[in-house]
Amino acid sequence: MRNAKLLVRALRDPASIGDWDWAGLVSAARAEQLIGSLAFRMAGRPVPRRVAEIFEAARFDAGQTRTQALWEAEMARRALAPLGVPVILMKGTAFHAAGLAASVGRSVGDLDIMVPRPSLDDVEAALLEAGWEHVKDSQGYDDSYYRRWMHELPPLIHRSRDRMIDVHHTILPLTARPRPNAQAMIDASVELENGLRILCPADIVIHAAAHLFADGDLAGGLRNLWDIDRLLREFDSPGFRQSLAERARLHQLRPAVARALRLSERLYGTPVDRSLAGRSSLADRLFEARLIARNGWGQERRKLLRFAFYLRGHWLRMPPLMLARHLWVKARSGA
Amino acid sequence: MRHRLDIQIGPVAFRIGSAWKEPLDALARLYEPYPAPRDGLSDFTVRLEPEKPWRRFIRPSVAIKGDYVLPDAVPMALAHGLLAAEMGMNLQMALGQKRYLLLHASSAEKDGRAIIMTGESGAGKSTLAALLGERGWRLMGDEFALLDMDSGRLLPFPRAVSLKNGAIRVMEAEVEADRFGPRLEGTPKGDIRHMRPNGEALDRMGEGATPALILFPRFGEAQAIRAVGAAEVFMRLTQASTNYVNLGGRGFDALNRLIAANPALAIDYPDTDTAVGLVEDFWRELAA
Numbered sequence: 001m002r003n004a005k006l007l008v009r010a011l012r013d014p015a016s017i018g019d020w021d022w023a024g025l026v027s028a029a030r031a032e033q034l035i036g037s038l039a040f041r042m043a044g045r046p047v048p049r050r051v052a053e054i055f056e057a058a059r060f061d062a063g064q065t066r067t068q069a070l071w072e073a074e075m076a077r078r079a080l081a082p083l084g085v086p087v088i089l090m091k092g093t094a095f096h097a098a099g100l101a102a103s104v105g106r107s108v109g110d111l112d113i114m115v116p117r118p119s120l121d122d123v124e125a126a127l128l129e130a131g132w133e134h135v136k137d138s139q140g141y142d143d144s145y146y147r148r149w150m151h152e153l154p155p156l157i158h159r160s161r162d163r164m165i166d167v168h169h170t171i172l173p174l175t176a177r178p179r180p181n182a183q184a185m186i187d188a189s190v191e192l193e194n195g196l197r198i199l200c201p202a203d204i205v206i207h208a209a210a211h212l213f214a215d216g217d218l219a220g221g222l223r224n225l226w227d228i229d230r231l232l233r234e235f236d237s238p239g240f241r242q243s244l245a246e247r248a249r250l251h252q253l254r255p256a257v258a259r260a261l262r263l264s265e266r267l268y269g270t271p272v273d274r275s276l277a278g279r280s281s282l283a284d285r286l287f288e289a290r291l292i293a294r295n296g297w298g299q300e301r302r303k304l305l306r307f308a309f310y311l312r313g314h315w316l317r318m319p320p321l322m323l324a325r326h327l328w329v330k331a332r333s334g335a
Numbered sequence: 336m337r338h339r340l341d342i343q344i345g346p347v348a349f350r351i352g353s354a355w356k357e358p359l360d361a362l363a364r365l366y367e368p369y370p371a372p373r374d375g376l377s378d379f380t381v382r383l384e385p386e387k388p389w390r391r392f393i394r395p396s397v398a399i400k401g402d403y404v405l406p407d408a409v410p411m412a413l414a415h416g417l418l419a420a421e422m423g424m425n426l427q428m429a430l431g432q433k434r435y436l437l438l439h440a441s442s443a444e445k446d447g448r449a450i451i452m453t454g455e456s457g458a459g460k461s462t463l464a465a466l467l468g469e470r471g472w473r474l475m476g477d478e479f480a481l482l483d484m485d486s487g488r489l490l491p492f493p494r495a496v497s498l499k500n501g502a503i504r505v506m507e508a509e510v511e512a513d514r515f516g517p518r519l520e521g522t523p524k525g526d527i528r529h530m531r532p533n534g535e536a537l538d539r540m541g542e543g544a545t546p547a548l549i550l551f552p553r554f555g556e557a558q559a560i561r562a563v564g565a566a567e568v569f570m571r572l573t574q575a576s577t578n579y580v581n582l583g584g585r586g587f588d589a590l591n592r593l594i595a596a597n598p599a600l601a602i603d604y605p606d607t608d609t610a611v612g613l614v615e616d617f618w619r620e621l622a623a
Binding site: 022023026027030031048050051053054056057058060061063064067279296297299 | 377400431583585
């Protein structure tokens, strides 16, 4: 397995099962945090016994992941309830809490939440009071960088449960060129039974697209693109397509959403709104090559291509002068 | 990867890839009689690779990677590649094993019943199990004991025993020379020498056993024996398990059943012969 095409194929079309490189498939899926999703896709199919056992364990583990993620959300809910501010779950925890198809086998690392920017200080204080602690030195460059320029607080970790929380106030760094409308996201958010909230369907997809294509270096991108495929398939309707197009424009994220639609269709065969997705470009091929740059030993391949996307990630994140200053400070501190 | 070796240890199969030939040659010699996985597949992949491409040649250093990795693991000298492979396999078990409740414990079997020994590093659980394995018991494993959560049976994981410092001499006096790997000096864990379990342990690596006794040995103290209450056993075993928390209710139930069904003793001992004698005494009492 020279790249992760087999993993993409197995997710997209599990019925095409054949004489596959199973060891390679399992290692690539573990490296891309997709082993749980793959295990559910392959349930009931005739796979070799050892692989069936690996998948069975992964499905069981996914249940534990879900329990832990929801418990962590509940802990945050209890800590923040007295403030009376809307608390919006994001990413994996939101999928699990809402029981979306994207949650099936989905791994969850940190708890991601979004709150209104004016209540950030109160939220941080309440979390610190409830046992979360700063991960980074709260006087250092990283901390001040986060507070001034990022879309989230410096990460906090809970002292006894050892789980991280990322508190967002919008979905992209303030230095990025698109300026999503965070207030509109909060206004359109949907309340769950326990009082926590999730973004509206269109905004969930837009956030996933922004996270993957308007920020960062696409590391672990196959998992994020799989989220997008599952979300698009579950939400698909004329009303949703219209809302997605309108809100993508509202949040200045049409290009990222269009790219997400094209890549999701290209890799996972997702049915998409052609007018929003637009024509495929030469660059899409580079994105695809970056996304599948993982071999059957679980190693990352295509070093130069990955480096190019790493640079792109920083370029998207900051204007040139600021980037120069940032890299200068980082180089001097040896971090 | 340039070089590859597949090894089956008990119910677990590893695929080990390496950028260098030497570590896998050493591993292949040590694990020579072990079966290759019959299906050609593996549960876990371990990779030994340079941290940076040029470190394959210049001052080669072995980074331990695989399906599951620790973010800040320190690379090792190429001369200690065998230890790197061992640590790579341990890491996969500790972080990735989800099918069995994994206890950081040694175990040995007699008459179909198993003794589980656990304690802090240096408590002597490895040496004690290795010694029992040469004196009429079947060595099931020196590092990990696998508890099947459905049946309550203990499954063997008879990897090469990792002997440290003083324990090396104890076992060299007991075991034929061709079962030892090279002596690795000055590793982060001190001096290390690997010892292959005997033929019986390997022939029966697919065969589980019913747990019968839980021991908490402690080396280097005057002889003392103490019964350990269920609550303390529970706490100690949860601390000795790498995946107890991740297994949720199933792990809790399995551990409780194990504890309810088995006596537990803490033993202090001044030397390994004393410990072996104590174990044999307990075993006779249990049988009576």
